[in-house]
Amino acid sequence: MWSKNRETREGMRHGVRVDLGLRPVGAPSVDDADLSRRNILLSLGIAGVAAAGGAMGLVAYNDEASAAPTTDATSGRAHQWCRVIDLRACKGERKCISSCQKRHGLPPEQTWMRVLSWKDDGKEYFMPVPCQMCENPPCVNVCPVSATFQTAQGVVLVDQDTCIGSRACMAACPYEARYFNWRRPVDTHRMPSPSPSTPEFPANQIGTVGKCVLCADLIPYANELPACVPACPNGVHYIGDFVTDVAVNGRATVKLSTFLRENNAVRFKEELGTNPRTYYILGNGQPLGGPPGGAK
Amino acid sequence: MTTVVESPATSIGRPGLVDAAMRPFGKTSKKFWAAIAFLTVVVAVGVVAWIVQLRQGMGVAGYGDRSFWAIYMADVVAFIGVSYGGAVVSAILLLTGAKWRAPLSRLAEGMALVTVVVGSAFLIPHLGRPDRFLGMVTQPNFASPIFWDFVAITTYTFATAIFFLLPLVPDVAILQAAHPEGLGRARRLLYRVLSRGWVGSAHQRRVLRTAMGITAIVIIPLAVAVHSVLSWAFALVSRPGWHESIWAPYFVIAALYSGVALVVIITAGFRRGYHLQAFITERHFVRLGYIMVALGAAYLYLTFADLLPGAYVGERSVNNMVYATLVGDLAPGFWFVIIAGEIVPLLLIALPQTRKIWGVVTASILVVSAMWLKRVLIVVGTAAYDHLTDTFGAYYRFTWVAIAVTLAGVAAIPLLLMLLFRIVPLLAIDEIQELTATATDPAARPASSPGKASRGRAAGVVGGVMLVMVFLGAIGVDSAPAAAAAPSPATPPAAVAVSAVVSGPQVTVTARVTAGGTPVQDAQVRFFESTEMFAPGDNQIPLGKVVTDRTGTAVLRYQPAVTGPRTVSATYYADVEGEPATASAEIDVTEAVSPYTPAGPRLLAGVGRALVNGLFVAVFLTCVLVIAQVIRVRRACRPGSTPPT
Structure with a gap:
């Protein structure tokens, strides 16, 4: 499966700013369509290179108008990924973190997701905080070289080969979801390996910023789930798609809009206007972010 | 001068x-x-x-x-x-x-x-x-x-x-x-x-x-x-x-x-x-x-x-x-x-x-x-x-x-x-x-403090601090008690028949529950729609539950989020322990309304x-x-x- 997708990945690399949502929902499964898809992606990659070349001198102003993902919502040709985190089920086992670190070959001190925990009235609470995949990402606005960008499917990624390491995005992120390679990374064992470094499946480099990529190399193509989702023994993590209105946690499938509405899902730091695409389902009485004194 | x-x-x-x-x-x-x-x-x-x-x-x-x-x-x-x-x-x-x-x-x-x-x-x-x-110059x-x-x-x-x-x-x-x-x-x-x-x-x-x-x-x-x-x-x-x-x-x-x-x-x-x-x-x-x-x-x-x-x-x-x-x-x-x-x-x-x-x-x-x-x-x-x-x-x-x-x-x-x-x-x-030649007394003028030119600040959106109202919602998915009483062993097994009609962006799914030919009233029917998302072929999105009327019929209307062919199915658990009765119908949706709307542009964007x-x-x-x-x-x-x- 992996080697087959390598061309796909190369095509994505060039066409990434053009469109990611290539695969129609009703299209035949991966194996049948592989050949034609490869051609489409190849030509799309070429088109992407041409478009990038033509747009070189144009304004790369990352305001909301251009950052807003364009989608033909009614035809369902694009996906708009999101997360739902069901805090009722979280027991703080941190399996999501370890599976993520294993898949991306991260050093122990670098976690692309944090699990906050605190005790209140004798009860222990947990809250996983990955990149919230903001629809209006402050990190994208402040990057001086446009190394961090938002894909057409709403995933915020970092191009490791462009990042100059200014760390402006780390300053701008209200969710502390960005991490820097402060030291020369040890030989990484990304899974599966070997594979080329793309923004969707980046290899660590010294002096650049890394973050949760929502396993963007997996979800649109192979219909696989991000590493953290099936890793959770309690089904806390859901990956969802606004357009097709579906979310799964590896065992259950739900209708996303109904699920969010019926469970009074909320978003973290709503007041900052970042429009995060990560929803939290409360329900055991905890506030988002921890108790007023600050979580430990 | x-x-x-x-x-x-x-x-x-x-x-x-x-x-x-x-x-x-x-x-x-x-x-x-x-x-x-x-x-x-x-x-x-x-x-x-x-x-x-x-x-x-x-x-x-x-x-x-x-x-x-x-x-x-x-x-x-x-x-x-x-x-x-x-x-x-x-x-x-x-x-x-x-x-x-x-x-x-x-x-x-x-x-x-x-x-x-x-x-x-x-x-x-x-x-x-x-x-x-x-990069500051080539891709600013x-x-x-x-x-x-x-x-x-x-x-x-x-x-x-x-x-x-x-x-x-x-x-x-x-x-x-x-x-x-x-x-x-x-x-x-x-x-x-x-x-x-x-x-x-x-x-x-x-x-x-x-x-x-x-x-x-x-x-x-x-x-x-x-x-x-x-x-x-x-x-x-x-x-x-x-x-x-x-x-x-x-x-x-x-x-x-x-x-x-x-x-x-x-x-x-x-x-x-x-x-x-x-x-x-x-x-x-x-x-x-x-x-x-x-x-x-x-x-x-x-x-x-x-x-x-x-x-x-x-x-x-x-x-x-x-x-x-x-x-x-x-x-x-x-x-x-x-x-x-x-x-x-x-x-x-x-x-x-x-x-x-x-x-x-x-x-x-x-x-x-x-x-x-x-x-x-x-x-x-x-x-x-x-x-x-x-x-x-x-x-x-x-x-x-x-x-x-x-x-x-x-x-x-x-x-x-x-x-x-x-x-x-x-x-x-x-x-x-020049100073010496014009014999200007350098001490004559008092030192003037610099005038500060005030500059207009870049127009930005001032985010007002809003209070996030955190609702403590109803906990969990409601687990309604099984509506149908357990049928006696003599009761013939239940059967479900499904038909679906696509009219524009709306799909009407009708399920009829029968047991030995007679309609079953008050039976809770669960409706599903198949999806290619995340697990190709066998992923079922729950659409909702409807209770049958006197004629044993349950009707569910919904708006699909995406177009394309799929199956809709209805499931009825006659017995909490037994196998459910299930039937499905193929439909091809040509008009769909996704609930997704992108966030609007920010003020002063x-x-x-x-x-x-x-x-x-x-x-x-x-x-x-x-x-x-x-x-x-x-x-x-x-x-x-x-x-x-």
Whole structure:
């Protein structure tokens, strides 16, 4: 499966700013369509290179108008990924973190997701905080070289080969979801390996910023789930798609809009206007972010 | 207006002026070379430290996730900040006609040029990947404050260089005429190029004076812009302590304050080293001291104005920052800055007993070091604040690498200045001569404090703080009790028949539940839709539950989110333990309504683009204006150029 997708990945690399949502929902499964898809992606990659070349001198102003993902919502040709985190089920086992670190070959001190925990009235609470995949990402606005960008499917990624390491995005992120390679990374064992470094499946480099990529190399193509989702023994993590209105946690499938509405899902730091695409389902009485004194 | 037209060779305004200006050119003492050697070693150690950092990563400079910005950012702000001191002494005093600035102007302008170069050089160790620095030019993001830092610093450096070069034209002409033999070949060549055609005619003087005036007018808003944009690298992010509307003027005042102090230190050093006591007197230091006190008072005021609103309103994160600053972890540093960096210098200059050269110089040393510390505190303090958990993480720790690199910058300033003034005269000879010739009493005019041009702040969206209402929703999916009573073993097994009709964007799914041919009433039917998402082929999205009516029929209407073929199914659990009865129907949806709507544009989203275009026009015009001044002076120096009537 992996080697087959390598061309796909190369095509994505060039066409990434053009469109990611290539695969129609009703299209035949991966194996049948592989050949034609490869051609489409190849030509799309070429088109992407041409478009990038033509747009070189144009304004790369990352305001909301251009950052807003364009989608033909009614035809369902694009996906708009999101997360739902069901805090009722979280027991703080941190399996999501370890599976993520294993898949991306991260050093122990670098976690692309944090699990906050605190005790209140004798009860222990947990809250996983990955990149919230903001629809209006402050990190994208402040990057001086446009190394961090938002894909057409709403995933915020970092191009490791462009990042100059200014760390402006780390300053701008209200969710502390960005991490820097402060030291020369040890030989990484990304899974599966070997594979080329793309923004969707980046290899660590010294002096650049890394973050949760929502396993963007997996979800649109192979219909696989991000590493953290099936890793959770309690089904806390859901990956969802606004357009097709579906979310799964590896065992259950739900209708996303109904699920969010019926469970009074909320978003973290709503007041900052970042429009995060990560929803939290409360329900055991905890506030988002921890108790007023600050979580430990 | 002065109309002095003299042959430069004969007019030596003050005895020994030309000699004094040329003193650094002569045979150098052992002390000079010892100083150069020492400073070079310090710079070299810094470069080695930087190479170590390049090879091992920024971790060796003490950086970490809770100190993602630290000492180098503070260095950038502090060093570029002091550059503005050169601009204030030179440009503002020039525009306000404060003639006493003449002996200081060359030193101040040289300092402005050298410090802005050293300050922007600190951006190199600040970056994780300096090898990709050109990305700022090849793929810039015009929405980024960091990009505009780069633009502002570049423009300001260019204008500062021109401001330094223009008044050199008459000076090097005088030196060339007075002591052609004492200059040496290299200087003679350079001077000939610089002062080509300069004869000191009234027309040439008038053109030069206007050109200097216009460049000075350009320098002041440019310097304000540099420090404002530097502050916006902080203020445009949502971190407590940085996200402050007062930040831009606060940075500008801090830059002026520390800059004037550095002018004092540099002036004192060169005055002593090159015996310029005849030209630079105690009066100059006292006046610079007065300017410094005025700026220091403004800085104190802004510090209070910055802290009060944060302390008064109980917003948690801002409160925590204020607490840490005033009584918490950052308090020792903060109060050191307030006392040693602001109150003590103020007293040293206010009291007549200490209002001497040594007093002003001591005050200046305190100010420069305290203001550097202040920049470290504001960078390190807020960066350490984890605004997920509202606690302070591990603070930045200084390492030998970071200190060595910073000391290299400190040493580079006197080193570059000493070398610079071996090439060009360190006194503005022509300007001093002019003063002496017109017999203007330099002390007649009081020192005027610099007028501050207030600048409109970039239009941004002010995020009002809203209270997030957290609903504690109904817990869990409702688990309705099984509606149908368990059928007796004699009851025939239930069966479900499904039909689905697609009409436009709506799908009507009808399920009929029967048991042995008779309709089952009050049976709870679960409807599903198949999806290709996440698990191809067998992923079922629950659509809802409907209870059958008297005819055993349950009807569900829904709007599909996507088009395409799929199956819809109905399931009925007749028995909690048994197998369910299921049936499905194929449909092909041609019209779909996705519940997804992208977030609307933010308020004033279009303003950003207009602002970017406006800024580019402003930068372009600024550069054109500065270049035009150079061209004007050059044209006035062309042989045979006649004064306009």
